Amino acid sequence: MSTQNKRYRRPRWHISQFKVKEEAGKVRFHDLFLPIALMRAIQEVGYQYCSPIQAMTLPYSLDGHDCIGKAQTGTGKTAAFLITVITDLLEHKLEEQYVGEPRALILAPTRELALQIEEDARALTKYSRLKVAAVVGGMDFDKQQKQLTEQRCDILVATPGRLIDFMNRKAVFLDQVELLVIDEADRMLDMGFIPDIKTIVRATPRTEDRQTLMFSATFSQDILNLTDRWTNDPVRIEVEPKVKTSDQVEQHVYLVSADEKYDVLRRIVKQDDADRVMVFANRRDIVRDLSEKLKADGVACQVLSGDVPQNKRIRTLDGFKEGKFGVLVATDVAGRGIHVDGVSHVINFTLPEDAEDYVHRIGRTGRAGKKGVSISFACEDDSFQIPAIEEYIKRKIDLEQLPDYLLKDGLFAPKAEPEVAPEETSVESESAPEEAAVESAAAAEQAPEAEAEVEAPAEPEQPVAEEDAPKAEEKPAEKPAAAAKPKAGGEQAELALESAAAEPVGEVTEVTVDETEDGPEITVEVFVAEDETETENEEDQEKAPKA
Incomplete structure (x- = not known):
C-alpha cells in the first residue's frame, strides 16, 4: 500500500496526559x-x-x-x-x-x-x-x-x-x-x-x-x-467571599463637585498609565453625553448601553478588546459577565445605586493577576450611596481630595525621581527652585566679600582683586549648592558651613536662619583676614581635623 494513500491519524488523547498533583483541601x-x-x-x-x-x-x-x-x-x-x-x-x-x-x-x-x-x-x-x-x-x-x-x-x-x-x-x-x-x-x-x-x-x-x-x-x-x-x-x-473586592484593585474615592467631574475624568483618561479605561454611569443619557464630550476633546471612545443595537455592541466590545480605542463608556449592562483583559482603570462617573454593582464594576480591572485602579467620584448628588457600599464590601472607604495632578491640565501623576549623578549637578542648577536662588542672594547681601572669595577661580593663597568681585557675584546660580532642593533650616545651615569649609577663606562666626514668606533666609557672618599671613594661618586651622 502506498504511503500516499495512508491517512494520518492523530494519536488518541489519554487521561494520563492531563496530570494534576493532589493537594490537601483542593x-x-x-x-x-x-x-x-x-x-x-x-x-x-x-x-x-x-x-x-x-x-x-x-x-x-x-x-x-x-x-x-x-x-x-x-x-x-x-x-x-x-x-x-x-x-x-x-x-x-x-x-x-x-x-x-x-x-x-x-x-x-x-x-x-x-x-x-x-x-x-x-x-x-x-x-x-x-x-x-x-x-x-x-x-x-x-x-x-x-x-x-x-x-x-x-x-x-x-x-x-x-x-x-x-x-x-x-x-x-x-x-x-x-x-x-x-x-x-x-x-x-x-x-x-x-x-x-x-x-x-x-x-x-x-x-x-x-x-x-x-x-x-x-x-x-x-x-x-x-x-x-x-x-x-x-x-x-x-459561597460568599470574605473580601468582595480584589486586593489587585487600588481603590480611590475622590470628593468632587458635579461641575468638576468631567474635567477630572478627561485628565485621568489622558494619563500615560491609562491604557484601557472603562467609565461607568447610571443612565444612558449621561453615557452618551460623556462620549460626545470625550470625542470632542480628542479621546477615542465608544458607548456600550442598552439602547445600542446588539450587533453594534458586539463590534464595540471586540474593538475594545483588540485595543482599537482606549475608553469604553458604559452603563451597568457592561458590568456583569464581560471579561476584557488588560483594563487598567475603572472610573465610576456616578456611584451605582446598587452596592453590588460597585463590586461588579471594579471587578472589570485587576484581573488575571494584574494590578488595576478604580476611581469613583463622590459629589453632592450621590455620596449618600457610600455607607451602603461600605456595608456590602465590609470595609471602610477613605474619601480623598483630588491630587494636584488632577486639578490642572497638562500635569501627570508623580513618578519616582532618579538620583542625580554628580556630573549632572551643574546642568540641573539652571532649573533650580526659586527659593534656592532667593537664599543665595540673601547670603550674598550679608557677606559679599565671603561670597566673592568662595567662588573666585584664583588659588586661595592669592588675594582677590576688587574688580573680580562683581564677576564672582554672578556665579551663585551655577553653584552646586543652588541646585540643591530647599531643605529644613538646620540642613541649610550645615550646607552653608560645608560650602564655606570647602575653600578656606576665613572663619564663620555665626549662621542665622530666619523663616520669611518667601522661604528661609540665611545670614552668614564671616571674619576674613586682611594679609596673607593671617589667611595662611586660618587655612591651616580649617584643614585641621574636626571633632
Missing part, C-alpha cells in the same frame, strides 16, 4: 470521574482544581440533584453548571432527536452574559459532538432561526424575550428539556423577567422530570419563593 476535576471528551477540553482551557462553588456544587449536581447556589460573578459558577449539563448529555445519549428540541436550556438576563456562556460552552464541548446555540435579542433573527431549524441543538443559551419569540413561532419546543439552568435569578427579578420565565418554565417538563439548577448573588425571600416552585428538593449551596 478538589481536582480528576476526582469527579468526568467523561474523557470533557476532561480533554478542561485541560485545554486550563482548569486544574475546582473553585469553591464548583467543589461544593458538582458532587450533588452530577448525582442528579437540583441545586440552588448563592455565588458572585467570577466565582466559577458558569463552569459548574456547564460541566453538569455536558456530563449528563454525554452519559445519557438519545437514539432519536429532532431539530428545535434542545435537551438543556440555560437562561441568562443579558445578551452579553448569554453570549459569554455560549462561548464557554463551545470551549467545553470542543471534543464532543454536542451542539450549542444561542438566541438573544438585538441580533439577526433569521440567522438564529436558521441555526435552530437546520440542525439539532443539544444546549440552548437564551435570553427570555427572544426565546419566547421563537416559542411563539413554533421554532423551539421545550418539552424534551432534561436540564434547566437559571443564571443570575436575582437580576432576572430586578429586570422584570419573572413573568417571561414563568411562561418558559411551564413549557418544560415537570420539576420531577427534569433537573434544575438556579444561581443567584442573593437569596431574597422572592428568590426563595421561586425556587420552591421551580425546583424539587434542592441542595442549597452558599
Whole structure:
C-alpha cells in the first residue's frame, strides 16, 4: 500500500496526559470521574482544581440533584453548571432527536452574559459532538432561526424575550428539556423577567422530570419563593467571599463637585498609565453625553448601553478588546459577565445605586493577576450611596481630595525621581527652585566679600582683586549648592558651613536662619583676614581635623 494513500491519524488523547498533583483541601476535576471528551477540553482551557462553588456544587449536581447556589460573578459558577449539563448529555445519549428540541436550556438576563456562556460552552464541548446555540435579542433573527431549524441543538443559551419569540413561532419546543439552568435569578427579578420565565418554565417538563439548577448573588425571600416552585428538593449551596473586592484593585474615592467631574475624568483618561479605561454611569443619557464630550476633546471612545443595537455592541466590545480605542463608556449592562483583559482603570462617573454593582464594576480591572485602579467620584448628588457600599464590601472607604495632578491640565501623576549623578549637578542648577536662588542672594547681601572669595577661580593663597568681585557675584546660580532642593533650616545651615569649609577663606562666626514668606533666609557672618599671613594661618586651622 502506498504511503500516499495512508491517512494520518492523530494519536488518541489519554487521561494520563492531563496530570494534576493532589493537594490537601483542593478538589481536582480528576476526582469527579468526568467523561474523557470533557476532561480533554478542561485541560485545554486550563482548569486544574475546582473553585469553591464548583467543589461544593458538582458532587450533588452530577448525582442528579437540583441545586440552588448563592455565588458572585467570577466565582466559577458558569463552569459548574456547564460541566453538569455536558456530563449528563454525554452519559445519557438519545437514539432519536429532532431539530428545535434542545435537551438543556440555560437562561441568562443579558445578551452579553448569554453570549459569554455560549462561548464557554463551545470551549467545553470542543471534543464532543454536542451542539450549542444561542438566541438573544438585538441580533439577526433569521440567522438564529436558521441555526435552530437546520440542525439539532443539544444546549440552548437564551435570553427570555427572544426565546419566547421563537416559542411563539413554533421554532423551539421545550418539552424534551432534561436540564434547566437559571443564571443570575436575582437580576432576572430586578429586570422584570419573572413573568417571561414563568411562561418558559411551564413549557418544560415537570420539576420531577427534569433537573434544575438556579444561581443567584442573593437569596431574597422572592428568590426563595421561586425556587420552591421551580425546583424539587434542592441542595442549597452558599459561597460568599470574605473580601468582595480584589486586593489587585487600588481603590480611590475622590470628593468632587458635579461641575468638576468631567474635567477630572478627561485628565485621568489622558494619563500615560491609562491604557484601557472603562467609565461607568447610571443612565444612558449621561453615557452618551460623556462620549460626545470625550470625542470632542480628542479621546477615542465608544458607548456600550442598552439602547445600542446588539450587533453594534458586539463590534464595540471586540474593538475594545483588540485595543482599537482606549475608553469604553458604559452603563451597568457592561458590568456583569464581560471579561476584557488588560483594563487598567475603572472610573465610576456616578456611584451605582446598587452596592453590588460597585463590586461588579471594579471587578472589570485587576484581573488575571494584574494590578488595576478604580476611581469613583463622590459629589453632592450621590455620596449618600457610600455607607451602603461600605456595608456590602465590609470595609471602610477613605474619601480623598483630588491630587494636584488632577486639578490642572497638562500635569501627570508623580513618578519616582532618579538620583542625580554628580556630573549632572551643574546642568540641573539652571532649573533650580526659586527659593534656592532667593537664599543665595540673601547670603550674598550679608557677606559679599565671603561670597566673592568662595567662588573666585584664583588659588586661595592669592588675594582677590576688587574688580573680580562683581564677576564672582554672578556665579551663585551655577553653584552646586543652588541646585540643591530647599531643605529644613538646620540642613541649610550645615550646607552653608560645608560650602564655606570647602575653600578656606576665613572663619564663620555665626549662621542665622530666619523663616520669611518667601522661604528661609540665611545670614552668614564671616571674619576674613586682611594679609596673607593671617589667611595662611586660618587655612591651616580649617584643614585641621574636626571633632
